[in-house]
Amino acid sequence: MRNINCLILLTFLLIASIGISENIKRPSRKHLIYFENTPNELNVYKLYGRFDGNTVFILGGIQGDEPGGFLSADLYPNLQLETGNLIVVPRANFHSIIRNKRGIGKNGDMNRRFDTDTPEDINDQIVEIIKNLIAESDLFLNLHDGWGFYSDVWIDDMRNPKRFGQSVIADASTYITETDVLGLEAMAREVISIVNEKIEDKSHYFHFMNTNTLAPDTEFPEMLKSATCYALTQFGIPAFGIETSKNLKSLELKIRYHNYVINEFLKLVEVEPEHPAIIYEPPRLIYLLISINKNEPRLVDNNNTLRLIAGDVIKVTHIESNYERGLSCDILGVGTEQDFQKSVVLDKSTSIITKKDSKIIGKIYIRVDSLNCKFMTYILEVNGKNKAILHGQTLRVKRGDRIKIINVVLEGLNSSQVKVNLKGYVPQLSYNTGEDRGYLIDTSTLNWKKYSIYGKGKVYPIVVLKGEKEISRAFIYIKG
Numbered sequence: 001m002r003n004i005n006c007l008i009l010l011t012f013l014l015i016a017s018i019g020i021s022e023n024i025k026r027p028s029r030k031h032l033i034y035f036e037n038t039p040n041e042l043n044v045y046k047l048y049g050r051f052d053g054n055t056v057f058i059l060g061g062i063q064g065d066e067p068g069g070f071l072s073a074d075l076y077p078n079l080q081l082e083t084g085n086l087i088v089v090p091r092a093n094f095h096s097i098i099r100n101k102r103g104i105g106k107n108g109d110m111n112r113r114f115d116t117d118t119p120e121d122i123n124d125q126i127v128e129i130i131k132n133l134i135a136e137s138d139l140f141l142n143l144h145d146g147w148g149f150y151s152d153v154w155i156d157d158m159r160n161p162k163r164f165g166q167s168v169i170a171d172a173s174t175y176i177t178e179t180d181v182l183g184l185e186a187m188a189r190e191v192i193s194i195v196n197e198k199i200e201d202k203s204h205y206f207h208f209m210n211t212n213t214l215a216p217d218t219e220f221p222e223m224l225k226s227a228t229c230y231a232l233t234q235f236g237i238p239a240f241g242i243e244t245s246k247n248l249k250s251l252e253l254k255i256r257y258h259n260y261v262i263n264e265f266l267k268l269v270e271v272e273p274e275h276p277a278i279i280y281e282p283p284r285l286i287y288l289l290i291s292i293n294k295n296e297p298r299l300v301d302n303n304n305t306l307r308l309i310a311g312d313v314i315k316v317t318h319i320e321s322n323y324e325r326g327l328s329c330d331i332l333g334v335g336t337e338q339d340f341q342k343s344v345v346l347d348k349s350t351s352i353i354t355k356k357d358s359k360i361i362g363k364i365y366i367r368v369d370s371l372n373c374k375f376m377t378y379i380l381e382v383n384g385k386n387k388a389i390l391h392g393q394t395l396r397v398k399r400g401d402r403i404k405i406i407n408v409v410l411e412g413l414n415s416s417q418v419k420v421n422l423k424g425y426v427p428q429l430s431y432n433t434g435e436d437r438g439y440l441i442d443t444s445t446l447n448w449k450k451y452s453i454y455g456k457g458k459v460y461p462i463v464v465l466k467g468e469k470e471i472s473r474a475f476i477y478i479k480g
Contacts, residue, residue: 024048027081034129039095039338040122042129043325045088047273049081054269057087057137058262059130059227062111062144063103064096067357068244068254069143071280074325075259076273084271087133091326091357092126098328098337100358111142112222114230130227131234139269140231140239143258145246150207158247165245166206168192168261170238171213171229177236184238185210191264198260204248206261240265252280281322285354285362288329289318293417293467302354302362308346309413310370311466315343319354326357331366345467371413373472378462379406391472394459399480400444405437408464408472419465422476424451434465443478 027050034042060073073090091097095104103109105123113127134140146164154160168191170184188208196205211220213229223229231239242261244254266273289297290306297317300306308314316339319327330353331339334346352364376391381404389395397403405422407415422436424446446452446460453459453475464472 024052026050026052029077031077034126035122037338037341039098039328039336040126041094041338042092042126043090044129044133045077045086045090047077047079047081047086047088049083049085049271051083053084054138054271055085055087055136056139056141056266056269056271057089057133058141058143059089059092060143061089061091061097062093062130062142062227063109064093064099064101064358066143066145066246067097067251068145068248068258069242070097070326070357071251072255072258072262073143075255076262077325079273081271081273084266084269086271086273087137089130089133092130093123094326094328095122095337097326097357098355111227112225114227115225131230134227134231134237135235137231137235138237139265140228140237141262141265142227142239142241143262144241144243145254146243147246149203149245149247150209150243152207161209164209164241164243165247166204166257167209167241167243168206169209169211169228169241169243171211171223171226171232173210175232175236180236182232182236182238184232184240187238187265187268188240191261191268194264195257195260199257204245204253204257206257209243255280283321283323283356283359283361286320286322288316288320288352288354288362288364290364291315291317295417300364302364305365305367307367307369309417309466310347310368311345311469311471312368312417313343313345313467314366316340316352321354321356321361323356327354329354345469347469369412371410371471373410373464376408376410376413376464376472378408378474380404381406389474391474394475394477396477396479397443399478400442401478403441403443403476404439405441405462407437410472417466418471421463421465422460423463424448424460443476446478 026048028048030046032044058073061070070091076088093110105121107123110123113124119125148158148163149165150163150167151159168188173185175182192206211223212218213223228239228241231237244257248254285302287299287301290300291297293313316329328338329340330337331344332350334344335342346368349368350366354362373391378389380387383401405420408420419435420437421434425441426432427439449455449457458478460476461473463470
């Protein structure tokens with residue numbers, strides 16, 4: 001490992017590994033999911049090397065309009081580590097990523113919520129999880145994309161001390177804890193000097209930016225509420241913001257520059273993974289698996305049309321893309337911006353939009369046809385003889401007659417996708433499913449008046465349900 005200045009070396013000789021248990025299986029990988037299948041889904045990856053060492057926490061996507069950061073972080077969860085540990089949260093604020101906005105909700109920017117101890121909404125709940133992950137870490141890297149290009153001196157509107165792009169940011173030059181002296185600037189400059197050797201365009205060089213967050217006259221007081229300031233002041237660990245420029249021409253370049261910086265910080269603390277390939281392929285949807293009325297899922301290719309009947313219940317059970325993470329699907333007009341694994345009743349035509357982060361990568365069209373239930377036919381058996389009635393009609397029987405509901409028939413309807421229920425009848429089963437076809441029913445036992453029409457125990461409805469929606473009914477009138 002290359003020589004580093006004594007201050008940096010002292011810093012990491014004194015850093016204590018926090019939260020990494022001695023009985024961790026090594027090497028191994030954990031994947032934790034919070035708020036699963038919601039717009040706020042949070043995926044946390046913990047990677048443990050073959051040998052213990054420092055723990056680096058890589059956080060991406062805390063602000064949803066900065067794709068260079070979260071797509072860079074997305075390349076690290078599948079690494080294999082020889083020494084040390086990684087915590088990776090590629091998309092801290094998935095909801096804002098889906099919308100391509102800096103923040104969502106009344107609290108807005110999630111990176112300005114680390115000064116509160118009382119969670120007010122889902123964003124604050126996520127912040128609490130991030131705080132706990134910081135407590136397990138020895139080095140914290142928060143990935144961003146910022147406007148322009150940082151410069152120590154004013155050059156022009158895009159290159160000046162107020163711009164954040166192409167910088168490594170710390171809240172102080174040095175920070176003194178009870179036991180350590182953290183040489184933040186020295187560490188950052190060591191990394192930057194190596195990274196800049198790899199960058200061909202000198203106008204893209206990284207620079208160190210000290211926000212002097214803790215100084216009374218800081219020009220950036222809002223940074224007191226940030227994740228890096230929290231990590232530094234609450235746990236005494238080195239914490240840096242890594243900013244590529246939003247003004248770089250390609251997304252791949254932003255990802256590459258982020259990874260250059262991350263990889264050098266990993267080397268600095270002796271966490272040496274196999275570096276992920278920096279290859280950015282445009283995301284695309286291949287197909288969705290969609291379950292209809294709880295049946296086996298059907299494969300629907302991108303840009304194809306799925307035909308349904310009004311009242312059908314669908315659930316997207318799988319999204320097949322050329323990427324694994326950052327995927328969401330939105331059944332337009334119902335549900336939320338993340339409808340994956342949710343059962344949804346459809347009464348009209350719509351589309352399913354699939355996104356990779358905020359980018360639409362595919363679309364499934366859904367055509368919903370209405371049924372004319374006036375022509376639904378009820379086939380029944382009365383004392384061994386078949387009878388048929390239409391929607392809304394009444395079958396007259398005598399009390400004591402034995403009846404059986406054989407089936408219901410309607411053109412365009414698969415009768416296996418509906419439930420036929422005789423109100424007031426419960427078969428002798430341990431669990432009542434509400435499906436009454438095929439049972440021999442003694443009408444003398446139909447005495448449950450509260451289910452009868454008018455409450456007199458004579459007229460009982462036969463109800464056809466599609467999902468939870470009633471689509472037709474006929475009646476049995478019991479004389480005597």
